[in-house]
Amino acid sequence: MDTGTTPGRLPAVVWVLAAGTFLMGTTEFVVAGLLPELAGDLHVSVSQAGLLITAFALGMIVGSPTMALATLRLPRRRTLVLALAVFSLGHVFAALSGSFAIVLAARVVTALATGAFWSVGVVVTTAAVGPRDSTRALGVMMGGLTLANVVGVPLGAFAGQVTGWRGPFWALAVLSALGAAAIGRFIPAAEQRAEVSVRAELRALRHGRLWLALAAAMLIMGGVLAAYSYLTPLLTGRAGLPAGVVPLALIAFGAGALGGTAAGGRLGDRRPLATTLIAAAATSGALFLMIPLSASPIAAIALVFLMALTGFTVNPVVTALAVRFAGDAPTLTSALSTSAFNTGIAAGTAIAGTALDSLGVTGPPLVGAVIAALTLLPLAALARLGKVLPVHPSPETPSPRKSLVESLPCRPNPSNGPNRTHRRAFAGARSSPPRP
Incomplete structure (x- = not known):
């Protein structure tokens, strides 16, 4: 276009x-x-x-x-x-x-x-x-x-x-x-x-990297929303905030999420894996810190902002990676990204609700911290399978129709040459998404 x-x-x-x-x-x-x-x-x-x-x-x-x-x-x-x-x-x-x-x-x-x-x-x-x-x-x-x-x-x-x-x-x-x-x-x-045919869209689901990106999307949202869904009892029952002040904490969450989405969009094109690994680890850390520090109203609100900032940094990056890994069949993949986010939200909030009943108001942050930490597993697997480099590492600006195989090289192997390495790392991915 x-x-x-x-x-x-x-x-x-x-x-x-x-x-x-x-x-x-x-x-x-x-x-x-x-x-x-x-x-x-x-x-x-x-x-x-x-x-x-x-x-x-x-x-x-x-x-x-x-x-x-x-x-x-x-x-x-x-x-x-x-x-x-x-x-x-x-x-x-x-x-x-x-x-x-x-x-x-x-x-x-x-x-x-x-x-x-x-x-x-x-x-x-x-x-x-x-x-x-x-x-x-x-x-x-x-x-x-x-x-x-x-x-x-x-x-x-x-x-x-x-x-x-x-x-x-x-x-x-x-x-x-x-x-x-x-x-x-x-x-x-x-x-x-x-x-693109339905068969081509379904064929794209064979790529293992695609499912790793979707798993990361599901887990990070499950972790963040597990804690977010039960913030009110934590802030009123443990931090001692009046109920009328709770909306301010929710605004802090929204501001952090907005900033994280913008940051992920800016950083993800240059260093996608580094951005997501650091952000997911920081999200888990913020949620773990919420357990001992949420008794302080200032610390609690600051950690709410931080978990949103880092958690939502991951979203646009893993969505973009999933679409890239789908090659010429991105439509079903983008839909599965939505399903992954909502599956994470549904599962995370359900588990957090059980933790609230059994562990008290610090149960949901604990559940969220564990789920966010699990996000590191698919991201580390992506790093292990092959380094995802920036879409265009050179200072020049190639055509948007440049092959995705060239956009997402794995670790170079001098004995194979760049073209063979690309083909082996991303078999089946041929070019950028079709022009709408």
Whole structure:
């Protein structure tokens, strides 16, 4: 795709896609702040209303790869526009309904639309900038999801208190419809015909490095969200913070996550493995330190910021690596990245909830620290299999269509020469992701 931008400047489509992920991140998490209103209006218990969160997560886990394959032969612009349109309609049906079952079904539908948008959006983002800036562009796109936690969720919760839970749903419906129009404006229709078959997408799953990157994505999110999901009892029960101050700590988490996503996007293109190894180790360390130091309010908030900063640094890097390892079949891989993140979140929070009951408020940070430490295993395995060098180590700027085999060399072997080494290290990976 001809971006029409100067080197170092991201094309407008990346920012439009980031706005889409902002809306979808907001709808995923805003329900947590609207549970009492939803439960009262739909005549269910708060715990039953919580199924609206679970349904969305399950829809993302199962729906992302399913929708990626189902829409593989559609032009990418059409897929993105349809995803946002269905996302908008799902919120309209939910806002008009007085039935919990219909609202629950609408949440599943919006999750499926989110999975389709995410899987195609990652491919469009990386293709729009080429391999040189792919991680930075993904950092911006994923930054929309992070910004949703900092801005979208608090605003949605506040609006829900003023207008009722239907108000935020109507707002999301209108904004996503506007987003569909913007997508149609910034992505040319002529460049959207997909050329990769379902068989080629499935064939990409044979690469071991791909699964290591997905494992790292799952574990780091599981570790961070295990602690984050139960921050309130830790901060109020151990650090002694008043309940009214807890949102400030959550803002610190959001600010750290936003900074980490930006840092990962900047550093990951140059030193992907070093960046992720250091960040994962720092995340585990911050979570371990939270156990003895969380009695201090200042230390607790500082560690909340640090775990978000380092944990979210890993996200754009491992996502970009997964797409690179997929070679010519990145669509299913980007969907599996979404499934990996949500699987980690679901498993991490479930284990942390058990630890909270058995170990008290320091149980979730302990679980998170262990899971984050396990992230080092797949990352170390990637380092062992072959050093992942920067996408373009030379000062020159090669064409974005340069082979991924050349972009991701393993350790050089003088006896084999660079070409044979590349072929052996990345058998099956032929070129950069197809142009959208």
